[in-house]
Amino acid sequence: MPSLRPDQLKELYRLMAFTRRVDQEAVALQRQGELTAFPPLTGQEAAQVGSAYALQRQDFAFPSYREMGVAIVRGVDLVEYLRAYRGDWNGGLYDLYAHNFGPIASSVGSHALHAVGWAMGAALDGGGKAAIVYFGEGATSEGDVHEAMNFAGIFRAPVVFFVQNNQWAISVPVARQTAAPIHRKAEAYGFPGLRIDGNDVLAVHAATAEALERARAGGGPTLIEALTYRLGAHSTADDPTRYRQAAEVEPWRAQDPLLRLAAQIDDEDFTRQVVEEVEERVRDLRTRLLSAPRAEPEEMFEFVYAEPPATLAAQREELRQWHS
Amino acid sequence: MAQLTLVQALNEALRHELREDPRTLVFGEDVGRLGGVFRVTDGLQEEFGERRVFDTPLAESAIVGSAIGLALAGWRPVCEIQFDGFSYPALDQVITNLAKYRGRTRGRAALPVTIRIPSGGGIGGPEHHGESPETYYAHTAGLKVVAPSGPAEGYQLLRAAIRDPDPVIFLEPKSRYWTKEEVDAAAAGRLGQARIVREGTHATLIAWGAMTARCLQAAEAAAEDGVELEVVDCRSLVPLDVDTLSASVRKTGRAVVVHEAPLTAGFGAEISARLMETIFRDLKAPVLRVTGYDIPYPAAAVEAAYLPDLDRILTAVQKVLDY
Incomplete structure (x- = not known):
């Protein structure tokens, strides 16, 4: 895989910083009563942005309900999102075919x-x-995910199963989802599986780009388990202090994907400028x-x-009359 | 025009649509090399190849779920669930996704998926092979539900179902699979229209699927006693042709709905309610229902006692006539 150019690293940083800031704004908007609920993704920006950045126009991304970072990379208008x-x-x-x-899939x-x-x-x-489908470690317990991987293996479907193992499915830890490492499940379906550092955007991008390229070339599916961490709550209706200790969260803050990428770029003027840009875009949003x-x-x-x-048609007419 | 069994008529309809539209696909369990456990897909893989007619793993949810994805990619899937009682593993995909996708994408993603399900009892099948699941589907907005009664209807309605822009649940009456009938291979069907299969004046029998033939038998028997029964084949439960049903019952003043599925919350309740809402003043008697009992579908040795038979239908007719 060709390594990313410096300008691409900066583009990734912009996308991740924007994702983080919109995520915070969305939580604030929910607290202000403007959104009914929101599932924050803070901590998972590298996994989402890095993988989506490897997609080409003709590829198709199937998100769950927490993939705003992917939506941003795909150019989805966030008002419509x-x-x-x-x-x-x-x-x-938004128009699914335009992007x-x-x-958004909540099931x-x-x-x-x-x-x-x-x-x-x-x-x-x-x-x-190629298709890429996003879900979490909790979803790997669902029968449909098993059936999907089995079909993909048999039909050698050009699909990448991108699992963000963020350690928690609401309050249930990954140890209660599976007794085996998630990435090794791929072996049972006859295709490659790998585990990557999901907070390292370069690793995420490289692994996803390779899997997508193999899929496009007829090489079949890949399962990628991106190890990451949901720093926030499951949703604005959730209280993570009821099921996890602050001591568990702290080490993951040190692994913040934005800090890690900023350290690699090592250009304070640039990161400061991005903060300003992002603020303006979020105000507009x-x-x-x-x-x-x-x-x-x-x-x-x-x-x-x-x-x-x-x-x-009759029911619609009845409602129309009630409202007129 | 040709004399075809329902199996042959459905096979012809599939063949026709596969020929006319290169985006049409047929897949499911055992539909390829074997040609389906009832042979409805017999010879299709030979003619159209393994790309367009293929066997899947034994996984109903994945059959429907992958059909959704194929439709999103611009294909027109016709998938088979082998038996009624095995359609339930796919129910989540049907209710959660297939029925809602047009809405969730604001009309941008239509899912022209047809799900064929051999349905109903009367063939001495083992457990889970004799059920009538139409109510589950009819209660789910976004689906169309079609239930042909014989070869001619089967041919026309299946072709219409495949061409329809919305998802269609196509319930094939197993006990009618081997019945022969004249089939006009040029006639195009339309969904959402009931058909008067026998004209009469004293009461209307309303049915779909295999019970249409049973009602016709009942009407023949009643005619020997001078009672002229009208028989209406709904053909499509969603959309339901309330106008044709109401017009018939307005004329006769009496109605009996007959179905294989259990009584409680069966589709007969919907029809009965619609008739009451639309032609209450024209009813000379309450709408009665002759249905399966409120039990799990029984074992083969006793299924004849479960399914509506001539005695039960004619007894109900007598009740509405005597009311």
């Missing part, structure tokens, strides 16, 4: 099968594309988010079917 957490539309308002970034692990199916379809179309139109009740009847059946 965050309005899902504002309660305006389940799944998000090859799937809808843990179920989207792994969609990535495999998409990858099977891409292979049928002649290859040259906040303004646009809060001034975006809210969902109207009638919208809930849209997009259930291509053409609404008569019963549904």
Whole structure:
């Protein structure tokens, strides 16, 4: 794999710093009553940004509900992303095909099968594309993730299973999810699995780029277990002090992926400048988010079917009359 | 026009759609080399190759989940779940994802997926091989639910289901698989239309799938006693053609709904409620239901006593006539 150029390292830093700052802003917005809930990703920026940075335009990313860093790299408008957490539309308002970034998936692990199916379809179309699916260590306990990996192995689907092992599935530690190392599960499905330092953005990028390239070239799937840590709560409704000690969290703060990348770049002027840039972008985002139109009740009847059946059309009309 | 069994008619419909649309795929358990346990996919892999007609591992959730992904990549999947009672491992993918994806993507991702499920009892099958799961699907917004009654309907409705832009659950009545009928291979079907299969004046029997034929038998028997029963085949439960059902019952004033699934919260309850809401004043008697009992589908030796038979249907008819 070619190593990243200095300007690419800086681009990664910008993306990660923006991700971190938006993440903090989203938590603040929830506390202010502007978002209904939000699952913060602070601590996982290297895993998300580094892996997504390895994607090409034609590849497709299937996120869970905590992949805002991937959304940012894919160019998704964050107003359209965050309005899902504002309660305006389940799944998000962005165009999945404009960014090859799937809808926000809250049903843990179920989207792994969609990535495999998409990858099977891409292979049928002649290859040259890969899917990447994001989930956590908790999702590896789901039957759908097993079925997805088994299908991927058998059909040699061009897909990368990117597991962010952030140590905790809400309050349940990884030791209660699996008795075996996650990356070794790949062996049972007949494809490579590797464990990487998920807080080292260069390692994440290199491993993901290699796996994606192998997939695009017809070499089949890869499982990547990125070891990382969820520094915040599972969601704004969660209180991690009920299940983990501060002493456990502290060593991970020292492994903060932003600090590590900043140390590699070693350019204080640059990092200071990024902080200012990011502040301005987040101010703009906040303004646009809060001034975006809210969902109207009638919208809930849209997009259930291509053409609404008569019963549904009648129900929509009934609601319209209630509101007029 | 040709005399075909339902199995052959469905096979022809699949063949037709595979020929017409190179993006159509057929997959599931044993559908490739074997041609399906009921032979509905017989010869398709030979004709269209292993890329487009293929066997999957034994994993129903993955069959539906990968169909969703294939549809997202622009393919038109027709997948088979081998038996009704084994459709439940895939229920989460159907309810959580297949039915909701158009909405979650604000209409940008349509999922034209057809899930074929051999359904219903009456063939002496083992446990989990005789169930009627239509209510689970009909209760899930975003799905269409189709239940053909015989070869001609099967051919037309399957072709329409595959072409439909929305996900379709296609429930094939196993006990009718080997019935022969004239099938017009040129006739295109449409979803959402019920069909009057027998005209009558005294009462209306409403059914779908295998129970349509049972109702026709009941109507023949009743005719010997001078009672003329109208028989309506719903064909599609979602969308439900309430207009055709209501018009028939408005004419006859009496209705009996017949289905294999258990009574409680069965789809007959929905039809009964719709009739009451739309033509209450025209009803001369309460809408009755003749259904399976509220028990797990029973063992083969006693399934005949579970399934609605002529005696039970005609007794219900007598009740609505005497009301």
